Amino acid sequence: MEGSDPEKKGSSVDAHGVDTEAGTITVPAGKVDAALEFLQTENTALMSELDEKNLVRKIDFMIMPLMWLCYNLQYLDKVLINYASVMGLLSDTNMRTDQFSNLALAFYITYLFFEFPTGYLMQRLPTAKYLGVNEQPRRMGYWYLGTGTATIMGALVAYGLLFYTGDKFRSWQIMFLIFGLVTITVGICVFIFLPDNPMTSRLSHDEKIWAIERLRENKTGIENKHFKRDQFLEVWKDPQTYLIIVIVAASNIPNAAISSFSSLIIKGFGFTTKQTELLSIPSGAVSVIGILTGTYLSGRFNQRCLCAIGILLCGLLGGCLMAFSRDDMRAAKLAGNYLTNFVGASLPIMYSIAGANTAGHTKKVTMNAVVLMAFCLGNILGPLTFRTQDEPDYIPAKIAIVATVAVAIVFLVLLKLYYMWENKRRDKNKIGLEHQENSEFLDLTDKQNKEFRYKH
Numbered sequence: 001m002e003g004s005d006p007e008k009k010g011s012s013v014d015a016h017g018v019d020t021e022a023g024t025i026t027v028p029a030g031k032v033d034a035a036l037e038f039l040q041t042e043n044t045a046l047m048s049e050l051d052e053k054n055l056v057r058k059i060d061f062m063i064m065p066l067m068w069l070c071y072n073l074q075y076l077d078k079v080l081i082n083y084a085s086v087m088g089l090l091s092d093t094n095m096r097t098d099q100f101s102n103l104a105l106a107f108y109i110t111y112l113f114f115e116f117p118t119g120y121l122m123q124r125l126p127t128a129k130y131l132g133v134n135e136q137p138r139r140m141g142y143w144y145l146g147t148g149t150a151t152i153m154g155a156l157v158a159y160g161l162l163f164y165t166g167d168k169f170r171s172w173q174i175m176f177l178i179f180g181l182v183t184i185t186v187g188i189c190v191f192i193f194l195p196d197n198p199m200t201s202r203l204s205h206d207e208k209i210w211a212i213e214r215l216r217e218n219k220t221g222i223e224n225k226h227f228k229r230d231q232f233l234e235v236w237k238d239p240q241t242y243l244i245i246v247i248v249a250a251s252n253i254p255n256a257a258i259s260s261f262s263s264l265i266i267k268g269f270g271f272t273t274k275q276t277e278l279l280s281i282p283s284g285a286v287s288v289i290g291i292l293t294g295t296y297l298s299g300r301f302n303q304r305c306l307c308a309i310g311i312l313l314c315g316l317l318g319g320c321l322m323a324f325s326r327d328d329m330r331a332a333k334l335a336g337n338y339l340t341n342f343v344g345a346s347l348p349i350m351y352s353i354a355g356a357n358t359a360g361h362t363k364k365v366t367m368n369a370v371v372l373m374a375f376c377l378g379n380i381l382g383p384l385t386f387r388t389q390d391e392p393d394y395i396p397a398k399i400a401i402v403a404t405v406a407v408a409i410v411f412l413v414l415l416k417l418y419y420m421w422e423n424k425r426r427d428k429n430k431i432g433l434e435h436q437e438n439s440e441f442l443d444l445t446d447k448q449n450k451e452f453r454y455k456h
Contacts, residue, residue, distance in 0.1 A: 047210045055207050062202065064142050066186075066194050071146030073183045076154055078107060079259045080179060083158035083280070084172035086263045086273050092170055097264075097391050101383035104260040112376035135356050141295025144348035148291060148341075151284030154179075159277040231362035231445055238447070240357060240454075241370060243415040248350055248374035249381075251312060251408040254319065254343045254401040256382025258283070261394070265322075265337055268392030269330050279334070286338045290314065290345030298349050304356075305416035305456050308349040309409055315343030316405045323398035343405055347375070356455045357419070360445035378404075419456035426450060 047055075081089065081104060090100060157178065161171040169177075195201035203211060235241055257265065262283060267276045290311055298307035318339025325332040351371065358367040385397035430450060446452045 067143030075150040087172040097388040104383040108376040108379040148284040148287035155280040228362040245374040249378040252378025253382040253404040286341040290342040319401035419454035
């Protein structure tokens with residue numbers, strides 16, 4: 001528990017002042033982070049190394065399975081039409097490629113429309129969102145593994161349903177029904193079992209205190225239910241916002257090829273429908289490998305941007321193999337299709353970058369909404385690159401993958417340079433700066449808190 005005295009209570013919550021680059025900010029009662037208000041009324045206990053290991057294990061057990069289930073099913077919602085496209089969806093509905101592209105992007109238009117309302121409600125309501133865990137790239141990767149496992153599960157179920165011979169339903173309709181019912185069940189479990197924050201979780205009294213104290217060094221706080229207009233506006237004045245928007249949007253344009261069109265691409269190589277579904281399984285395995293490797297290395301060496309760049313370079317290679325290999329090089333094209341799954345593995349690292357480098361609860365919630373809107377924008381633009389006149393090779397769409405991934409890499413380099421420059425500037429100006437007690441829980445933004453340093 002660096003930077004904190006576990007035997008000491010914080011100062012009064014009546015008012016808290018802190019000196020920032022913009023002057024002294026006084027935070028009135030009720031406007032500080034909920035964690036600080038909790039600490040004022042609770043006695044603390046010393047935490048041993050064994051206690052900390054047991055605490056982390058307990059938190060992981062409470063949260064990781066449900067988070068993985070949620071993302072697994074959320075991704076399945078998107079990729080089922082990918083498998084359905086070669087199971088008869090297009091022929092049963094007389095749908096052309098252009099129309100299928102519109103169907104693929106419709107999901108993200110709805111997603112985009114609800115981002116800001118959802119972000120606002122996440123702050124105002126007791127939504128289950130243990131944000132403290134989401135500062136850790138490796139744990140972000142654990143639940144984001146749902147993208148890889150969903151690909152594998154979807155492909156296996158789709159393959160099995162190809163043997164269905166009944167006439168009441170189409171095989172692809174049964175697939176949607178199965179996963180729809182599973183999603184409803186998991187949603188109920190999340191509502192009941194996922195904690196909103198450490199203070200209201202099923203942790204013991206001492207474990208709640210320890211969980212809060214462990215998050216001091218992040219300097220990003222835990223929860224505050226008051227919407228702060230100045231923090232909302234600060235997001236749009238922050239250079240990192242626009243760099244992150246470009247990176248996330250550009251890197252998610254290829255997601256159309258990964259989540260909606262990969263089955264059509266593979267079948268276009270000359271494989272049968274059953275072969276196509278089975279050949280989709282390695283895509284999920286590549287995604288799992290990319291996520292585990294990227295998030296582990298970014299956490300192990302504290303090099304988020306570099307790890308994301310490395311992952312995107314693997315995806316760039318895949319795009320080049322698909323776009324520029326000769327027609328008779330079917331193995332190279334198939335390998336390229338698999339390698340493009342590395343592109344999606346960069347997203348949990350981007351979530352980690354945005355979460356770790358944004359402080360102040362309203363600013364965090366707003367930035368989260370901005371990141372997801374950029375994610376939606378990329379996924380809306382992606383399907384538009386797949387046109388009927390380009391089938392079955394879709395060369396323009398494959399070239400778009402190469403171009404957009406290259407753009408994401410360039411802007412990741414710029415983002416890392418910006419963080420390095422800002423940290424160096426703050427280090428230079430921190431002479432005479434003393435640690436402000438409980439500043440971690442005064443709901444200050446990364447701009448207001450001079451002690452904050454960006455993780456890159």
